[in-house]
Amino acid sequence: MxxxxxxxxxxxxxxxxxxxxxxxxxxxxxxxxxxxxxxxxxxxxxxxxxxxxxxxxxxxxxxxxxxxxxxxxxxxxxxxxxxxxxxxxxxxxxxxxxxxxxxxxxxxxxxxxxxxxxxxxxxxxxxxxxxxxxxxxxxxxxxxxxxxxxxxxxxxxxxxxxxxxxxxxxxxxxxxxxxxxxxxxxxxxxxxxxxxxxxxxxxxxxxxxxDFAWTRSRFGPPRLTRTSDLVGTSLVETGVVDQDLYIAAVTGLARTHRVTRYFAHRRESTEKLHRLHAETGLEIVRPDLPLELIARRGPIGRTIVSFPSTVVHTLPLALAGTEVRVAVCDIDPAWLTDTASPRAQGFLAGVTGTARDVQRLAPGV
Structure with missing residues (x-):
C-alpha cells in the first residue's frame, strides 16, 4: 500500500x-x-x-x-x-x-x-x-x-x-x-x-x-496516464455508508473503469484501506496535499471517478483546459447504514445533481 x-x-x-x-x-x-x-x-x-x-x-x-x-x-x-x-x-x-x-x-x-x-x-x-x-x-x-x-x-x-x-x-x-x-x-x-x-x-x-485561478496559475497542466483514478470518501468513517457495500462498489468501479490508483481521503481508516488494497489490488495513495493540487500537478488518470463529494465540483474547475474527465457514482440508498441521518440520501443526491461538467454513473456501473 x-x-x-x-x-x-x-x-x-x-x-x-x-x-x-x-x-x-x-x-x-x-x-x-x-x-x-x-x-x-x-x-x-x-x-x-x-x-x-x-x-x-x-x-x-x-x-x-x-x-x-x-x-x-x-x-x-x-x-x-x-x-x-x-x-x-x-x-x-x-x-x-x-x-x-x-x-x-x-x-x-x-x-x-x-x-x-x-x-x-x-x-x-x-x-x-x-x-x-x-x-x-x-x-x-x-x-x-x-x-x-x-x-x-x-x-x-x-x-x-x-x-x-x-x-x-x-x-x-x-x-x-x-x-x-x-x-x-x-x-x-x-x-x-x-x-x-x-x-x-x-x-x-x-x-x-x-474558479481555482491560483491553482491553475501555479501548477500544471498535468501529464495524463492511460488509466483511471478513484477518489476515496470517508462516508464509512462518518457512519453513513456500510463498509462491506462500499468496498464492493469500489471493486466494481475499479473493474469497469480500469482504475489502478485509489486516492484515500485523509480521514479514511488504515484498516479499511488495507482491506481495499487486499481485495482490489489497487495502489492506495495517501496524498500529502489536497487532491485539486495533486491532480493539477499530475500525473493523473484521464478519468477520475468519485463518489458524491467536494471534488466533483472542484476538480472540473482545477483541471479546466485539460482532457481529464470527472465521473461521479451515485450512492445507492441500500448502501446507507441504519444509523445514517435521514437527510443523508437527499444531501448526497444534491451534491451529485448540482455538479457541473461531470459524467453521472449509476451505482454499480
Whole structure:
C-alpha cells in the first residue's frame, strides 16, 4: 500500500509551535482547520490585496496535520503570515490559544473562517470585534451552511443524527450567537467564497465564485496516464455508508473503469484501506496535499471517478483546459447504514445533481 511519508512525532516540537509572531492586529485574520480550507483561503487571497494572517487551528489526526504543514509552506511562499496553534494539544490548549488570539481578534478588520460549524470557530467569532466576515469554502459543508442560514436553522452538520447531547446543549447559545454573526445585517457584511453551487442565499449575503485561478496559475497542466483514478470518501468513517457495500462498489468501479490508483481521503481508516488494497489490488495513495493540487500537478488518470463529494465540483474547475474527465457514482440508498441521518440520501443526491461538467454513473456501473 503506497503512501506519502508523514511527519514523525519528534518533528512536532519545532514546527507545531507558532511559526509567525504578529505584534499588531492584521487587516484580515483567518482561521483554518483543514487543508482544503487553507487551499480555498489561498484562492481567496489571490483575489485581494488585504494584509492577511492565517491561524492554523491544528487538528490531531496525522494526515490532516501533514497536509496542513505542506499547505502552510505554500501560503508562506505567497507572502502570507502563518501562525500555527496547537489548539487541541491537551486540556489547557484551548485556553492558551484563545488567550493568545484575543488581542488580534478584537483588532482585526475582517475575519475569514473555513468552518462555520466548528465550535472552536464559533467561540472565536464571539470574541471578534470585526463586522466584516468571509467564509471560504469547506467543500459540500458550505452548501449546507448556506441552506441552514437561509432557513434560519441551527448550524448542524448534515451527517449528524439524533437528539442533542449535553455538549450540544452547553454550546447551543454560542452556536446561536455565531449564526447571528454570520447573518448579513445593515452594519455587518458577510461574504461566502465558494466553488459550490448556490441556489438560494439570504438577503445581503455576497457570494463570490471560486474558479481555482491560483491553482491553475501555479501548477500544471498535468501529464495524463492511460488509466483511471478513484477518489476515496470517508462516508464509512462518518457512519453513513456500510463498509462491506462500499468496498464492493469500489471493486466494481475499479473493474469497469480500469482504475489502478485509489486516492484515500485523509480521514479514511488504515484498516479499511488495507482491506481495499487486499481485495482490489489497487495502489492506495495517501496524498500529502489536497487532491485539486495533486491532480493539477499530475500525473493523473484521464478519468477520475468519485463518489458524491467536494471534488466533483472542484476538480472540473482545477483541471479546466485539460482532457481529464470527472465521473461521479451515485450512492445507492441500500448502501446507507441504519444509523445514517435521514437527510443523508437527499444531501448526497444534491451534491451529485448540482455538479457541473461531470459524467453521472449509476451505482454499480
Amino acid at each position: 503506497a503512501r506519502t511519508a508523514s511527519p514523525r512525532p519528534s518533528e512536532a516540537s519545532a514546527r507545531d509551535r507558532r511559526t509567525a509572531t504578529v505584534k499588531s492586529a492584521p487587516a484580515t485574520l483567518a482561521f483554518v482547520e483543514s487543508p482544503v480550507q487553507l487551499l480555498n483561503l489561498l484562492e481567496w487571497a489571490h483575489t485581494t490585496t488585504m494584509d492577511l494572517t492565517v491561524v492554523v487551528l491544528s487538528p490531531l489526526d496525522p494526515m490532516s496535520r501533514g497536509q496542513l504543514r505542506r499547505m502552510a509552506e505554500l501560503a508562506r511562499g505567497e507572502g502570507i503570515r502563518v501562525r500555527w496553534e496547537e489548539a487541541r494539544g491537551g486540556v489547557a490548549a484551548p485556553f492558551r490559544t484563545i488567550g493568545g488570539l484575543t488581542p488580534l481578534l478584537r483588532g482585526a478588520g475582517r475575519i475569514v473562517i473555513g468552518d462555520p460549524f466548528s465550535r472552536y470557530v464559533q467561540l472565536l467569532l464571539a470574541l471578534s470585534g470585526s463586522r466584516d466576515l468571509t467564509v471560504v469554502d469547506d467543500g459540500t459543508a458550505t452548501m449546507e451552511f448556506i441552506a441552514q442560514l437561509t432557513a434560519g436553522e441551527p448550524l448542524v452538520r448534515w451527517h449528524r443524527r439524533g437528539r442533542r447531547g449535553p455538549r450540544d446543549l452547553l454550546f447551543a447559545p454560542m452556536a446561536s450567537a455565531a449564526r447571528r454573526r454570520l447573518t448579513p445585517a445593515r452594519r455587518r457584511a458577510v461574504e461566502v467564497f465558494s466553488s459550490m453551487p448556490v441556489a438560494d442565499a439570504p438577503p445581503g449575503l455576497t457570494v463570490t465564485a471560486n
